[in-house]
Amino acid sequence: MSGAPLEQFHHDAQAKAQDPAHRKTIRWAIDTYEASVAKGKTRFMNWEEARQRCYEIKWEAVNHLDRYLEEFEANVTKRGGHVFWAADSEQARHYVVELARARGVKRVVKSKSMLTEEIALNPGLEKQGIKVWETDLGEFIVQLRHEPPYHIVTPAMHLNRAQVIELFREKIPDDVTGESHEELVAAARRALRREFFAAEMGISGANFLVADTGMIAITTNEGNGRLCTSLPRIHVALAGIEKVIPRMQDLATLWPVLATVGTGQHITTYSTLIGGPRTAQENDGPEEFHVILLDNGRSRLLADPERRDILQCIRCGACLNACPVYRNIGGHAYGTVYQGPIGSVLTPALSGLEQFQHLSYASSLCGNCSSVCPVKIDLAHHLLHNRRNAVAEGARPWRERLGMRLWRWAMSGRRRFQLAGRLARTVLRACGGVSALKPWTDFREMPPMPKQTFRQMWESDKNLNAKDAK
Amino acid sequence: MSTEESGGERANGDRVNRQNRGAREEILRRVREAVKKAAPRLDAIATGPLFSPIPNPLERFQTECAANFMETILTPDRAGTAAALRQVLASLPPGEIFLQDTPELRQLAPAVQERSVRWSSEGGPAESSQATISLCEALVALTGSVLVSSMGCGGRGASVVAPCHVVVAHAAQLVLDLEAALTHARQIAFDNSYVGLITGSSRTADIEKRLIIGAHGPRRLVVLIEQ
Numbered sequence: 229m230s231g232a233p234l235e236q237f238h239h240d241a242q243a244k245a246q247d248p249a250h251r252k253t254i255r256w257a258i259d260t261y262e263a264s265v266a267k268g269k270t271r272f273m274n275w276e277e278a279r280q281r282c283y284e285i286k287w288e289a290v291n292h293l294d295r296y297l298e299e300f301e302a303n304v305t306k307r308g309g310h311v312f313w314a315a316d317s318e319q320a321r322h323y324v325v326e327l328a329r330a331r332g333v334k335r336v337v338k339s340k341s342m343l344t345e346e347i348a349l350n351p352g353l354e355k356q357g358i359k360v361w362e363t364d365l366g367e368f369i370v371q372l373r374h375e376p377p378y379h380i381v382t383p384a385m386h387l388n389r390a391q392v393i394e395l396f397r398e399k400i401p402d403d404v405t406g407e408s409h410e411e412l413v414a415a416a417r418r419a420l421r422r423e424f425f426a427a428e429m430g431i432s433g434a435n436f437l438v439a440d441t442g443m444i445a446i447t448t449n450e451g452n453g454r455l456c457t458s459l460p461r462i463h464v465a466l467a468g469i470e471k472v473i474p475r476m477q478d479l480a481t482l483w484p485v486l487a488t489v490g491t492g493q494h495i496t497t498y499s500t501l502i503g504g505p506r507t508a509q510e511n512d513g514p515e516e517f518h519v520i521l522l523d524n525g526r527s528r529l530l531a532d533p534e535r536r537d538i539l540q541c542i543r544c545g546a547c548l549n550a551c552p553v554y555r556n557i558g559g560h561a562y563g564t565v566y567q568g569p570i571g572s573v574l575t576p577a578l579s580g581l582e583q584f585q586h587l588s589y590a591s592s593l594c595g596n597c598s599s600v601c602p603v604k605i606d607l608a609h610h611l612l613h614n615r616r617n618a619v620a621e622g623a624r625p626w627r628e629r630l631g632m633r634l635w636r637w638a639m640s641g642r643r644r645f646q647l648a649g650r651l652a653r654t655v656l657r658a659c660g661g662v663s664a665l666k667p668w669t670d671f672r673e674m675p676p677m678p679k680q681t682f683r684q685m686w687e688s689d690k691n692l693n694a695k696d697a698k
Numbered sequence: 699m700s701t702e703e704s705g706g707e708r709a710n711g712d713r714v715n716r717q718n719r720g721a722r723e724e725i726l727r728r729v730r731e732a733v734k735k736a737a738p739r740l741d742a743i744a745t746g747p748l749f750s751p752i753p754n755p756l757e758r759f760q761t762e763c764a765a766n767f768m769e770t771i772l773t774p775d776r777a778g779t780a781a782a783l784r785q786v787l788a789s790l791p792p793g794e795i796f797l798q799d800t801p802e803l804r805q806l807a808p809a810v811q812e813r814s815v816r817w818s819s820e821g822g823p824a825e826s827s828q829a830t831i832s833l834c835e836a837l838v839a840l841t842g843s844v845l846v847s848s849m850g851c852g853g854r855g856a857s858v859v860a861p862c863h864v865v866v867a868h869a870a871q872l873v874l875d876l877e878a879a880l881t882h883a884r885q886i887a888f889d890n891s892y893v894g895l896i897t898g899s900s901r902t903a904d905i906e907k908r909l910i911i912g913a914h915g916p917r918r919l920v921v922l923i924e925q
Contacts, residue, residue: 253906256906256907257906257907260907261907271749272748272749273746273747273748273749273750274745274746274748276743277743277745277746277748278748280740280742280743280745281745281748283740284742287737287739287740291733291736291737291739292733293729293732293733294726294729294730294733297726297729298726306888307888307891312718313718313721313722313725313726314721315721315724315725319718319721323718363914364904365902365904365905365913366902366904369904369905382904382907383904384904384905385907387905388906389905389906392905409905409906409908409910410910412905413902413905413910413912413913414912416913417912417913417914420914421825421914424914425825440884441884441887441888443887443893449900449901449902449903449913450900450901450902450913450914450915451858451900451913451914451915451916452913452914452915454854454857454858454894454914454915455858455859455914455915457854457892458822458854458855458858458859458892459822459855459859469725469729476880476883476884476887477877477880477881477884479876479880480875480876480877480879480880481748483876483895484748484841484876491903494762494841494897495841495843495876495895495897496897497896497897497898497899497900497901497915498858498894498895498896498900498915499843499894499895499896499897500892500894500895501883501887501892501893501894502891502892503887503888503890503891503892504891505891506848506854506891507848507849507889507890507891509849510848510849510853510854510890510891511818511819511820511821511822511852511853512821512822512823512848512853512854512855512856513822513848513853513854513891513892517891521725523721523725523728527725527728527729527732528728530728530729530732530733531728531731531732531735533735533736533737533738534737534738536732536737537737604740
């Protein structure tokens with residue numbers, strides 16, 4: 229284990245955990261979220277049954293992925309759309325960039341898509357001189373700040389209004405008419421409206437790929453997703469291969485559950501299904517429709533039955549909000565596209581265990597992530613499995629391996645244990661701490677070493693109690 | 699890729715397609731191989747209905763709409779609908795109105811006579827449209843949603859481009875829940891490039907979790923229900 233991601237993570241996590249303003253913003257956002265979700269869940273007669281149904285839909289899809297992907301592809305093609313299969317980020321990016329070049333695209337409007345972050349699509353398009361606008365308000369804000377999304381559902385959760393005012397005054401001064409929440413939203417609307425009508429290409433993600441009708445399902449509240457997929461003459465949708473679901477009817481469960489855990493809504497404002505370019509009889513809509521199906525390591529996860537259910541994730545963000553580590557260090561400290569517990573189990577699988585195994589330890593193993601997951605992914609155990617796998621692959625540092633061996637030796641005999649305890653106490657007393665404890669002792673006082681061992685205290689307590697009894 | 703491309707671009711397109719066929723076969727092969735190994739599955743639990751029964755669908759629809767910043771107006775007949783429409787339009791700033799071109803909405807044309815009108819038969823709505831007026835596929839009591847489609851409801855822009863979207867509906871179009879709405883959607887899925895549920899006005903809570911109505915889509919969504 230070595231390298232920048234780990235050190236960067238330690239540095240950023242520590243900085244954020246000690247930043248009171250950041251903590252305040254995140255606490256407010258997540259408290260507000262939790263209140264809405266608690267209210268939203270009361271609309272279900274039995275929330276656990278809803279989770280079970282979502283689990284079963286996604287289990288069925290993921291475990292018969294080949295069948296549903298082929299069905300989806302055949303139906304999209306029948307509708308006059310194009311399906312492109314991309315084995316990795318490079319292929320997906322190349323396809324979109326080449327398509328844009330071949331069609332003379334100068335401006336692109338995008339609705340929110342974590343997958344385009346995964347494949348670094350925007351930099352690829354911008355290198356060709358194509359202007360790309362993120363149109364979801366949160367995404368627009370972080371794009372103007374040259375930051376990655378902070379959260380997979382609420383990209384600008386870490387910012388307060390004052391920061392947005394300052395940003396808009398600098399970047400889109402002509403559109404800003406005031407400083408209230410309403411006026412800031414109106415400013416973004418004005419700035420982006422021009423782009424919606426001028427763009428030649430709209431890019432979206434997909435929450436679900438519906439196999440039985442060859443349609444993609446997108447959920448948005450702002451309407452930006454609708455505009456991105458209705459006004460430009462080309463629509464490109466990107467999705468991971470795990471996004472496919474068998475039937476349109478499955479959305480009767482998935483849509484309200486996703487909305488409830490995502491934001492606490494009963495159903496998202498625009499629950500949209502798109503399946504192809506405009507038909508000959510339709511009066512508007514894109515002339516071309518392209519869907520890119522991305523593997524990028526997903527089939528590797530699929531091949532491991534123990535980890536296969538990670539592919540059932542619907543990217544609702546619930547596990548991020550539930551995680552005590554996320555709440556303390558925030559989204560950017562992870563240094564990954566996907567943050568929080570799902571990011572910590574997904575990133576090592578997609579980008580390499582060696583480099584990202586430290587994320588398996590960005591957890592208290594409290595299990596809150598597992599308990600909130602609407603598709604019942606046991607995230608806490610996946611984190612444990614990743615720890616185990618890292619050990620099995622010999623990917624842990626030599627100091628830890630040696631330490632563990634010594635620990636095992638010391639723990640497996642009473643005399644050895646006593647000897648080791650005495651040694652450890654002497655060293656700690658002499659040095660006042662060890663460097664391995666620094667992240668903890670830098671912010672907390674080291675408790676004084678007790679004079680007696682537990683065994684000695686036990687013995688003297690027994691004597692004391694015996695005296696009291698007399 | 700289109701037929702008007704230059705030779706170089708076509709060659710490039712062919713290369714992309716070849717690579718794509720290879721990737722397709724490779725991904726599907728890996729997927730087929732992977733799912734041969736069975737994965738554990740949680741025990742099934744008996745699942746009943748997810749939501750409580752709805753005794754009065756129309757009332758429920760209206761309650762859901764009101765809770766979600768949507769306006770509903772019940773009208774007794776066509777003349778009542780025309781009057782309600784006239785009233786809604788009178789509250790809007792001057793400017794063009796977009797209408798879905800159907801015999802039903804042509805009947806309502808007198809209500810919008812004072813304004814310049816663009817019909818869906820002429821294309822999509824203009825950027826400056828003040829309102830779009832369309833029919834719907836169904837109304838969903840459970841969620842207070844409107845089911846719309848591209849062929850049946852004036853196109854894709856008709857429900858999202860203008861600051862105000864007026865839906866002309868019949869009480870008979872009311873369905874109970876999402877299952878019923880999606881059953882309808884499934885029947886028309888292959889005739890439409892777009893089908894969607896719209897539930898309330900466009901909104902965002904991206905700044906400090908404060909809910910703001912009127913982001914990129916309509917600020918007002920008005921449903922006229924003829925009984």
